[in-house]
Amino acid sequence: MERFDVIVVGAGPAGATAGRALAQAGLNVLVVERAATPGAKNVSGGLLYSRAVAEVYPEFWKHAPIERAIAAHQIVMLGEHTSTALDFRSAQAATPPFNAFSVLRAKLDPWLATQAEEAGASLISGVNVDALLVENGRVVGIQAGPDQIGADVVVVAEGTAGLLLKQAGLRGPHNPHDVSLGVKEVIALPPDVIEERFQCDAETGAAYTLVGSTGGVEGGGFIYTNKASLSVGVVVKIDSLYASGRHPHEILDAFKAHPLVQRLVRGGEVVEYSAQTVHRGGFHLATQLVGDGYVVAGSAARLLVNNVLTLRGMDFAITSAVEAAQAILQARFAGSYTAATLGNYVERLKATSIYQDWRTFKDAYGLMENPRLFSLYPDLAGEVLERLLTADTKPGSKALGALSEALKGKASWLTLSQDMLQIARGMVL
């Protein structure tokens, strides 16, 4: 049987980074990717937070195919006839070390994979790994079609579905409650139109996080500016979507039909449509990261920080891959690849800032399950502002009075207080 020191399954940010780090250390590394080219099968919103990434790929923005530096963030509540926004712009985010970049994975992933290859890893694309080879509870290699390839340790970076782990009996199935469906379009627009609509320049761009207008299904929408296109999508809880009886594209179409969104995307040509289930990545759902002969990195390990305001998967994947690679090198030094020796990965990961952020925002998970956040409050915010900003011919009232009027028949003060407390717990306190 052909052997490598390490086999990495998947050439996304986690797999490519692990492959690069291990090849740099002189190991004989095989990276297997099922898509014809890395990134071709990927569905990602496409916002890459840059600080943690720059620690692994110094000043990557000078070399990697990034789209725009995100220097404007819009947090928007979409009511049926209103939109209420918080508009944040930062000059600091437009200069090194930046904060986030919009990326197109079909371009970014091949670049990351090339970094691994240049470090000496063997990348094989277009080959599906069918199974992990398990002997006496220990992962000893992979099965791909007729071929079995052995390795001291397998890095499972297969992405969010986690099929190999499930099939090998190393993980249970997903609970639908913990899974979202992302539906995304890439809409081509000329750069000058994007820059005018989003009030940015040739190098910078905007990220919109939108709540509401998802047909009452818990979730949210996003709009990110690329160089000559927009990434537009919705991510909704899959059990709620199922219960609503609506098709994913209907939710996206309704979202795009909201006047605010419509004005931003109009005239563009849809050049790509994709959908992907994604684990919601709650901290309390953290999974086993190591076992005998294997480690799990990136979204295969359900590593995702989602606190409504930011959604961090790619930088978490890269960070986890670096820590996994370091733990593998330590295990190699010890000459043993058991769950115990590889367990150092877990300790290392827990010490990273992104892991700690994940824990800090752990209560944000419950927020996404509060339907009022997605259906009632966006309208309520709009209605209150409508009352305050409209110079009516009838006498008006102050903010609290306006809120009281708007709340009538929709929710009690008690419910509102409880929800505010929940939001505060998740994001503020």
Added chain:
Amino acid sequence: MNIVALVKYSRDVTEIKVDPATSELRTAGVPERVGLIDKNVVEAAVRLKEATGAGLKVIALAPATARDSFKDVLAMGVDEVVLIEDPFDGEAEAGIVVRLLEAAIRKLDPVDVVLCGFASDDGYSFQVGPRLAERLRRPLLAYARGITPEGGGLRVEQNLDDRMQTVTAPLPALVSIDEEAFPPRRTTLMDALKAKKKPVNVWGIETELGLSRADLESSARIADTRLTGVVVRRQQRVLKGQDLGAMADELIDALEQAGVLKGAA
């Protein structure tokens, strides 16, 4: 025995869009790859290699940056790729392409069998096979659906549209394969790993082929000036009849009006 398969590095035609205003083809930014017909050529060549134990090289006209695009071809069982660095960016007229390919094949001599597609994925000019056979003074066995080594030569089943014709010819020969006759095999991980060790040699037209660009250019007789799509308009009509019978009557009336059906009751 030595086999050479000719592979075109061509635009992915499924990605080409037509400008709605001018009908011109938008070819800018369209990704390039080894053509689908050309993968069939490689499959036919690999089968012949397996049947005869021959050596098999691929000649491709492509930019040097396309080196990595031949991994699949090598994984299928090709021994080596000769990449002629294309100074014309894929825009060369068929006459020039044929001269480049001829020079490369002569440099690889002895070559017993040259295999190519009946046409390319993108250009679809049908010219390279016949013109190259003429320049190489070899018999052309066109539109092959079956290729069998026989008595020191080849037996080939040719698809002549309305009939199949079986012919034999001595070597050396040039065979062009028919569309979809040799669906490319799926390669395995081990195939891909072995392919990593196989060479892709880049040849310059002046350094390795001894041709001059100026001379090639002056030999061109035909220049492409404009490429537009042909617009086909489809009618869409919804039949509104109450039941199937009424809808059928409506359909027949509509087809009669359109002049598609004649003499219906």
